[in-house]
Every structure is written in C-alpha cells, then in structure tokens.
Amino acid sequence: MxxxxxxxxxxxxxxxxxxxxxxxxxxxxxxxxxxxxxxQSSKQLTTRHAFAILVSLQIGSGVFASPAQVDSNVPxxxxxxxxxxxxxxxxxxxxxxxxxxxxxxxxNGGMQEYLRHVFGNTAAFLMAWVYIMAVKPASLAIQSIxxxxxxxxxxxxxxxxxxxxxxxxxxxxxxxxxxxxxxxxFTLRLSETFTLFKISTVGLVFLGGLVAVISxxxxxxxxxxGAQDWYSKNWFQTRPTFSDGHTVDWTSMxxxxxxxxxxxxxxxxLWAYDGWDSANIVASEIRDPGHSLPKAIKAAMVVVLSSxxxxxxxxxxxxxxxxLSANNAVAVAAASSLLGRPAGIVVxxxxxxxxAGSITSNVFSVGRLTIAASQRHYLPAFFSKRGLPKFRxxxxxxxxxxxxxxxxxxxxxxxxxxxxxxxxxxxxxxxTGSFRxxxxxxxxxxxxxxxxxxxxxxxxxxxxxxLERPYRPIIVLPITFVIVGTLVIIRSAIxxxxxxxxLASLLVVGAVISKLRER
Numbered sequence: 308m309x310x311x312x313x314x315x316x317x318x319x320x321x322x323x324x325x326x327x328x329x330x331x332x333x334x335x336x337x338x339x340x341x342x343x344x345x346x347q348s349s350k351q352l353t354t355r356h357a358f359a360i361l362v363s364l365q366i367g368s369g370v371f372a373s374p375a376q377v378d379s380n381v382p383x384x385x386x387x388x389x390x391x392x393x394x395x396x397x398x399x400x401x402x403x404x405x406x407x408x409x410x411x412x413x414x415n416g417g418m419q420e421y422l423r424h425v426f427g428n429t430a431a432f433l434m435a436w437v438y439i440m441a442v443k444p445a446s447l448a449i450q451s452i453x454x455x456x457x458x459x460x461x462x463x464x465x466x467x468x469x470x471x472x473x474x475x476x477x478x479x480x481x482x483x484x485x486x487x488x489x490x491x492x493f494t495l496r497l498s499e500t501f502t503l504f505k506i507s508t509v510g511l512v513f514l515g516g517l518v519a520v521i522s523x524x525x526x527x528x529x530x531x532x533g534a535q536d537w538y539s540k541n542w543f544q545t546r547p548t549f550s551d552g553h554t555v556d557w558t559s560m561x562x563x564x565x566x567x568x569x570x571x572x573x574x575x576x577l578w579a580y581d582g583w584d585s586a587n588i589v590a591s592e593i594r595d596p597g598h599s600l601p602k603a604i605k606a607a608m609v610v611v612l613s614s615x616x617x618x619x620x621x622x623x624x625x626x627x628x629x630x631l632s633a634n635n636a637v638a639v640a641a642a643s644s645l646l647g648r649p650a651g652i653v654v655x656x657x658x659x660x661x662x663a664g665s666i667t668s669n670v671f672s673v674g675r676l677t678i679a680a681s682q683r684h685y686l687p688a689f690f691s692k693r694g695l696p697k698f699r700x701x702x703x704x705x706x707x708x709x710x711x712x713x714x715x716x717x718x719x720x721x722x723x724x725x726x727x728x729x730x731x732x733x734x735x736x737x738x739t740g741s742f743r744x745x746x747x748x749x750x751x752x753x754x755x756x757x758x759x760x761x762x763x764x765x766x767x768x769x770x771x772x773x774l775e776r777p778y779r780p781i782i783v784l785p786i787t788f789v790i791v792g793t794l795v796i797i798r799s800a801i802x803x804x805x806x807x808x809x810l811a812s813l814l815v816v817g818a819v820i821s822k823l824r825e826r
C-alpha cells in the first residue's frame with residue numbers, strides 16, 4: 308500500500324502497486340530465465356533514477372509539521388536531532404528490506420502480496436482493511452489539519468478557534484476530493500509539480516536558518532539573526548516542553564514515561580520519512596538491482612536524513628525553543644519570525660500546496676485501493692461498479708485489472724463511491740482527532756504492517772533459501788528493523804491507549820470479516 312505517505316507520511320510518497328486478481332502460486336508467476344532476460348533488458352531505471360524517486364517520495368509536507376511532535380516529546384533540541392537520525396537509519400533499514408522483497412518476489416501488490424505469500428489471505432485482507440479504514444483517511448485528516456493550522460498561524464488578531472480550524476480543514480479536504488473526482492488526469496499532472504514546491508520550501512527554510520547564522524556572525528545585534536536561544540543555550544540541556552495541552556516536566560519523569568514520549572517522537576520523525584517503503588517498486592524496475600539498488604538507497608537516505616537534520620537545525624535557529632513544541636505549523640512560524648508576516652504567508656501557501664499534493668496522491672491511491680478491494684470482495688461490490696476508471700496501457704483496456712506495475716494513461720476518472728467512503732471516514736477523524744493523536748495512530752497502524760512484512764522477509768530467508776535474490780542486505784538490517792519497530796509499537800500502544808484501542812478494534816473486526824468471507 309502506501310507509501311504516504313506525503314509519510315510523512317514524506318507523504319507525496321505513495322503510489323504502490325495493487326492487483327484485483329487472486330494471487331497465483333509463486334512458481335507460476337515467477338518469470339522464466341528467458342523472460343527474466345527480456346524484462347532485464349526492458350528495465351528503464353538507473354541508479355540515478357532510483358535515487359531521485361526515493362528522495363522525491365520521502366521529502367514531503369511531514370517535515371513542515373512533525374518537528375513539533377518530535378520536539379514536544381524529547382527533553383532537548385539535541386535529543387530531537389538524534390531522533391531524526393534514528394528515524395532516518397530505521398527507514399534505511401526498512402527500505403533495504405523492502406527492496407529485497409521487491410527484487411525477489413515479482414508480485415503485483417507490493418506489501419499486501421508479500422503478506423499474502425508469507426502469511427496467507429487473512430494478513431493481506433487485514434492490511435487492505437486497515438489502510439482503507441484507518442491509514443489513508445487518517446493521513447488525509449492530518450494533511451487537512453496542517454493546511455488549516457498553517458493558515459491559522461498567519462491570521463491577524465487572536466488565534467483562530469479550534470472549531471474554525473476544523474472547518475478550514477474540512478473545506479480543504481472536500482475541495483480536493485471533489486477536484487480529484489471531477490478530473491483525475493488533471494490532478495495527477497498537478498501532483499507531479501508539487502514535489503518542486505516541497506523541495507523549494509525545504510530549501511527556503513534551510514536558507515532562512517543559514518541567513519540567520521551568518522547575520523549573527525557578522526553582527527550579533529542583527530534583526531536577521533533569528534531567536535537568541537540557539538547561541539545562548541546548551542542544545543542538550545533539559546527544558547520543559549508542551550505536549551497535548553500540558554507542559555512536560557522532564558526533571559521529575561521516570562524512565563518508563565520518558566520511553567513513551569520518545570516513541571511518540573520517533574513516530575513523528577518516521578511520518579516525515581514515510582515513502583521509503585516504495586523501495587520495493589524501485590527494485591522491480593531498476594537495472595542490475597544487486598549493484599545499483601544499494602547505492603541508490605544509501606545515497607537517497609543520506610540526502611533525506613541530511614536535509615531533515617539541516618531543516619530542523621534551522622527551526623531551532625529561527626524560533627524560540629519554548630515556542631517550537633507548541634506550534635504544528637513550524638515552517639510558517641519560522642519564516643514569520645525571520646522576515647515577518649508576508650514571508651509567513653508565502654510559506655503558508657507553499658506548505659498548503661505541498662499538503663494538497665499529498666492529499667491528491669492519497670485520494671487517488673485510496674480510491675484505487677478501495678476499488679481493488681471491492682473487486683476482490685473485501686468490500687461491497689458497489690464501490691467498484693460506479694465511477695470505475697478507464698485505465699489504458701498503450702491501446703489495451705485494463706480497467707478490470709488496475710495495477711501500479713506499469714505506466715498508465717488515465718481517462719477522466721470519477722471514483723465516486725470510493726472517494727465518498729474516504730471522505731466520510733476522514734471527516735470523522737478530523738472532527739474527533741487532533742494532529743498529534745492522528746500522527747501516533749497512523750504511525751502504529753503503518754508500522755504493524757511494516758514490521759510484519761520484514762518478519763515475512765526473515766521467514767522467507769529460512770523457508771525459501773533457494774529463492775533468487777538480486778539484492779540481499781546484511782541480516783542485521785531487517786533484524787534491527789523488526790526489534791526496534793516492535794519495541795516502538797508496544798510502548799506506543801501503552802502510551803496512547805485510545806489510538807491503540809481503535810487500531811486493535813479494527814484488526815479484530817477485520818479478522819472476523821476475513822474469516823466470514825472464507826466460510
């Protein structure tokens with residue numbers, strides 16, 4: 308499924324592959340030697356292409372909002388920067404693991420089909436169910452809330468009321484879903500340009516921090532030198548933070564509660580990195596994956612991790628440290644603090660465009676996922692009967708089997724029922740949830756399946772050692788990913804009982820539905 312997806316979320320992120328046909332036995336679907344040679348010669352992606360794809364999928368709107376989630380759950384700016392490093396390293400381990408699966412198992416459907424191949428139909432159904440009912444709608448809600456809070460942060464006068472921010476988020480969501488339903492070809496083309504806006508905004512924030520540092524070195528009294536905390540305070544000194552409406556006193560907190568806060572912080576960072584899971588798609592399209600893919604993944608993770616570190620350093624340079632944890636629209640606040648309200652308005656527009664791109668990608672992918680799930684009888688059939696898109700690959704009509712495994716030209720598409728389902732569920736999340744609560748919820752839901760998939764990789768290494776693996780990372784990476792991911796999921800489930808309770812309920816209901824389907 309997604310990739311953000313815009314995780315983060317990197318949330319722009321997210322066009323994985325699905326199929327509506329029942330999975331055939333692996334030996335029947337694995338290409339022969341001759342066909343593999345033909346496929347290898349037709350693969351178009353080089354190391355440079357794979358690098359560009361992975362970078363563009365990960366750098367998204369998450370880096371403009373999730374720094375507040377990270378900062379509020381760690382005791383110091385230095386600790387926050389370490390969390391961003393941990394998130395990058397963990398995402399790298401996950402990307403390498405998914406790339407092995409993508410190169411070894413030529414199955415349309417990505418993570419969903421890997422789970423089916425290793426664990427059976429119930430695991431695949433649960434993933435489709437949770438992504439349609441939780442991950443995608445909650446991600447849409449997060450992006451809509453970020454748009455609203457960015458607009459609210461540059462409004463004149465008193466801060467906007469909470470109900471009014473939710474109204475802005477709802478209007479933004481409905482507008483983008485209607486736009487996507489009317490003409491998907493247009494919105495898909497538009498979404499391709501959003502990556503430029505995302506990267507430009509990241510560059511502007513970093514440039515603002517650099518200007519502040521240089522200005523301070525030249526003239527310590529310069530109005531462009533940002534806030535004073537970055538050069539007057541210790542970056543690793545413990546200070547109070549603001550989380551979920553209350554101040555966090557780190558000096559009196561026990562180790563167990565600290566662990567819970569750190570897990571919440573890691574989810575914030577991981578949401579920004581989201582998109583690394585699309586490495587499995589890159590693996591199936593890249594030339595000589597055994598040689599080129601490790602280089603692309605390592606280079607992409609170095610660039611993304613470095614970009615996020617530098618941008619977060621810029622936030623701490625531009626903003627007072629006691630304000631950052633309380634502001635979800637941190638990029639807008641940083642620009643406003645350096646150059647005033649006009650700069651904040653410009654960055655608000657850029658952040659809104661970035662979030663709009665992520666919403667467009669998520670609406671498109673959840674629409675196709677819902678249709679595919681309906682055709683597989685995971686959902687009622689009417690979700691695929693009306694507004695079914697006309698997908699064409701060359702001159703071939705592939706409407707009955709929409710997949711993401713090859714370029715397609717989309718006619719005027721209207722996922723009316725599928726989009727309406729996503730809209731209704733997302734509205735529930737916007738009305739009942741907050742940015743940070745939803746972020747933790749999405750993180751837990753995604754990582755349950757990320758960890759399960761990498762566990763499946765370890766199972767396959769033992770169960771099918773003869774399976775051809777063009778790319779095989781060292782065993783330390785998937786094992787580390789599983790251990791750290793499991794620990795984060797368990798502690799976060801205890802730390803956030805409401806979100807974990809909703810997720811557990813969805814899993815139980817999904818399992819019951821799956822068993823009833825089998826009968």
